[in-house]
Amino acid sequence: MSFHIRVFQGIALSCCTLLGGYAMATPWSDMAKQDLQALHDILSENHPGAVDEENTRFRRWLADGLEAGMRDAEAAASLSDYRTTLLKYTNGFRDNHIFLVPRADMLYRRWPGFTVHQDSEGRFLATLSEVQEVPDGAQITRCDDVMLSVRLDRDLAPVSWNPDVPHRKGRLAPELFFLGMDVEPPASCEVVVDGVVQPVDLAWRPLPREEALEKISLARGANTPPFGVRSVSGVWFVSMPHMGDVPEDFFTDLEASRDRLREASHVVLDMRGNGGGNSQHGARVLSILYGEDAVGAIVGSFDWTVDWRASPGNLAELRKQTFRGEQFFDDMAASIEAGRPFHRTSQPPTATAEPGAASPFSGKVFALTDGACASACLDFMDVALRLPGVTHIGLPTSADAVYIDNRSERLPSGLSVISFGMKVYRNRVRANNEYYTPSLRWPGGLMTDEAVAAWVKELN
Template sequence: MFAGTMLIGALVAAPITEVKARDWPHVLLEDLAAADAAMRGSHPGAVDHLNPGFGSQLHGALALARSRAGKVDSFAGYWWAMKGYAASFNDGHVSLNALAGAPELPTRWPGFLTGFDGDAQVVMTVEGGPGHPPLGARMLSCDGMDAKTLAARRVGDFSGRWNLQASRIHGGGEVLLEQGNPFVQALQACVFAVDGRETSYALQWAPLDTVQLKKRLADTRRSFRPANGWHTMPGGGYWITTSSFNADPTEPNFNELTRLIEQLAAEAEGLQRSPLVVLDVRGNSGGASQWSLALARLIWGRTAVDALPDSSWVEWRTSEANIAQLRSFLLKLETAPDASPELLRMLQTVTSGMAQARADGVALWREPSQPTAEAAPAGGQRAPAHTGRVVIVADAACGSACLDALDLWKRLGAIQVGVETSADSLYMDVRPERLPGGMTRISVPMKVFRGRARGSNEPHAPDHRYAGDMRDTKALEAWLIAL
């Protein structure tokens, strides 16, 4: 199985200035029409008899975005209208991404940003100088609007899934940013709890460049993507980091994880005898499940892993665009020397099965179950080869195939530490749809999961919550060993 970000890479807007005037309402309406057509033509929800409300969701998302066209007179207005459209689906797999060369959003900040600590919004990064609340000050309201409502309207309505703690951790730093969004009010003053007193601060807006924006937002999220790799720990433990499950053979991550699996295969006996194995997935937003399956087989043994019962299955939307996307990825894998034979077989089965189903007029094609290497024993599941502790370190970035990894590892006995993960719907495996305006593309899910034990948009909660900075690996390791 693969999910989420395996099929498309990261998309970053180039920091250039908008130089030519455009009919922005027309661009918005044209791109909305193309996005709506892609969703109706390729999203499994549009033909999913188990989700009869999806048609209304499509209609509502389009109607809301179209209603905003009158306020769109720049790229920023276009961007936030399109962001609101994608957010209406409340699905992390339906996302809007800027293409290289898209105009840069004008960004200003008041000299400090807040982030979420539980339900509270507190100052997490601040520029030196007077007139700013101190680090740790709790935001109560701005311009008469309470902090909770403020965050939901300024960020949640344009990012979606605001009910998830992970979404608030990821997006909370944007509450006090001004980025040209014409659908929210500019802020004048905010009230903070400081040393037991309520103190009002007038907001003094100043430009914030792209480099500083990235750094300041990282401070509010307290998360980062460590390098893939592994090392031994005191007492014979193993710390294994997989910060991405991207399986694109043209990307560096593919070669890094291939080497990692090869190195750990030579350590399989030590892994299985180790008193502690740490699986570090900080920063991992998904990719392909082949990596987490391979790790599980090395740690718990192939026999125990392949004997786990699995009553889930998937159905693929048989659109021409979806089939073409999968065929393109299959061609990449066929030329990669280290491609997983299992993933290759799966893609070959899926592409041919979808093509035949489309020819037969079948809109959703059920992927056949893949036989495992070991049949389940008559007396129940086989005992795992590893009997020591296995601990998963996860943060709010964990989504898609990272969540699938936790599904599997926790069934095998692993415990989770860190913070609550993100979550995904039952629609996944996205393909990119480039929109005609030439500045953005929207991701369109291609398959629907059936029979999954974890519900739609249900996160994984940690068994032990880490209250410190998730970027401090040394402190995190010391805390974990002491558990």
Template sequence: MRERWLLAAAMMTAVAAADAPRDWSATLRRDAQAFHDQVAEDHPGPYNRLDPAFARRNDAGLALAMRRAERVRDYPGYLWAMRGYVAGFDDGHVALDVQKPAPVALEWPGFLTGYDGAGRQVVRTVADGVALPIGAVLEACDGVSADRLSARNVGAFRGRWQLSSQRATQGGRLFVDARNPFIARPTRCNFRIESKRQDVTLAWRPLSDAEFDTRFAATAPRARPAIGPRVLADGTRWYAMSSFNGDPEGAAAKALRPMIAAMTRDRAEVVAAPRIVLDLRGNGGGSSEWSQQIARVIWGRAAVDRAQVSSEAVEWRASAGNLATLQGYKTAWEASPDGSPEAIAWAGKIADGIAGARARGEPLWRDASDAVEPSRVNEPAVTPPPAGVFVLTDWGCGSACLDAVDLWTALGAVQVGQDTSADTLYMDVREKMLPSGIAQAVIPMKVYRGRKRGANEPAVPRYRYTGDMRDDAALARWVATL
């Protein structure tokens, strides 16, 4: 009888614990500390002699989160404190990947703004009954200029606000109240409508998740063409690559593989085209192996290797977690019937290098093989394409998409379209779940040495397109004039 009573008491205690409200302040403290410790353990920054303030930034971010924990009572407080911590790195590859979001009751004043090509915040979408025209220019709210307001209320929790691409991507959040307890939402704003000024007292109202998706998308429209080739009427070969996702079983891989195979098979016709367009609209990154494969087809392996010599080296953080991640890549790619031999060899090489550094007690492993073996550099080059090769970019191009732009332009391609996003020299991320199970910490594993493009420096097109990047026909006509 006593045993049954103890069992019942234990079950009641477990149920009570499950039903008890979460201590969000304690949750934030645990997750922020875990995030800090993973950065310290797996990120190359703490040992990067060229970034001596890195560890202090990590410590300062943790200290800010811990101070904010005193005010955190709910999920939104937790979320925004963590986002503020992550934003302090000013690095798109250091991220908080929320896996189990809790509902957040959104509100808006019946309109959203976004950044235009001139860097102004203009009204992009308006609800019925709101007396603001599309295109009205935001000047200030509550005595705070539009630029300062967006930097304070959005940039401080998203990071990299100095980049036009980041402002274009995230600027539409300025008039979305997502219950951030660390900012004050605007109450009265003034707009410029042609030559007139209009003052607006904001009437905040509920914004459903479904309407948010539609309205927010309108603040920064972006084309995402389906991956694949097409031949234009004038013979131009146009290759859309809206993703470089590295999952060998993913949708991007299943579309990219046959496209690259066809490029390889028909190379003579491809390079004889009047122009080749490598369309990266919608591409946010993934695996750089895709762009290298395409470059080998168009310019030849020897030319690609010579172009990559310009990168002095890469240094990997030699942590146990990073080693396991690279070994996992190799195993997964070996198990895939379509796994790239180059990718498998790359993962094996990096894993072996990290293992060797760990055995020697070294925090970083320097991979100088990106400078390429001399024997490969001396391979005869294939005939380069006589036609112009154009790389079409938009403001969302980042990570492996930026690697593609760097490589292809080094080989002679001309960048056209819009400024890209930008990245730091820290790359190749791994994820680890935080103690709460709410989100994963996303942390880079390597740092570039000798990269020509600097940290958080976008790639700027030689020919800038100011029209609607979603208009395929207009883009094709414009490219034909270059």
């Protein structure tokens, strides 16, 4: 039995397991259509954007995106087609908190032994190459006579890129050479080596999904540090690669190092690789370094007022969160009964951040980000950049929509789960899909500790 047959049998078995006998009788086109309609209905009934007077684009896309998706669904003939159809719809809302969670996926991708990254001039350069004819750094211009820029715009941008965050588009480039097993790959590419253009036939081969994801991350230049407080060539790093399950030892070490950090000539608040988690962890780091009063004054100066989408489905989910209290549930139920689209929870500013306060640090303090900074990492930056003497360096961050506090629903096919926000921030300090641009931009190359330390010591 060939590898390809085993993979597709695995997909079929997964679908059967999830859908019972119905899956075998339902073509991909029909499954895409029913799940698209379900996506539309779930979001219409439960997402705050569907009734948000401040975001008319969201409401237009509910209808326009569904119409376009139904046209795409007509041609769906594989799992990849099904998923692409749904992703185009969800991505079109420009809300990073609307996302699909697959319940059936291929265990393998395929690649030709190399991939690409996009440089500052927009060129697609080979990286991670295991192919002699395609050395690292060689320029790949086109495959099967289609420019790579066209492939990126056609195949990847519609499902993964938010045009409100333009600098994120180039991060998609490595995915061009990691394809689903049911996608027809290009047969050859045009490669430029030392100014000489030559065609190279591609030999695609399977790669475990997790290994493919790791290679994509490496091709993007990811250099995620471990948690820790350490000195590299005289520059101190406070590294926090995520805000999920943060080890308590990290906070203990940070408290023990506080006086030394405050006396250091250069301190880097290192957010490389940090895609978010629990924002309380970031606030705790800043409170240890700057004091609870300083951080509390900044956080207290923010307006945390939110509107919850008033719907029976959302209320049922929120009732599982008993800490909210019966009054909250009663008020939301009353909004639903009265036909009001939202239940508001007002939380206006309670403090005023003191302008011009002195920094407790005698040296320079930098907040370092790469393109991964999102969600709770952005919450961290909201506060850090308002503390005295902190300079943002590195690369522009990602961005967040103002819709948050997610819940999930399974789609009719059983192949996917949709996750979406139930509330909208009304006066968030950072606007919808706003990102942070560093005052001092990383000059390029891999962000290793040594390279960052050498660069930081040259900054004024």
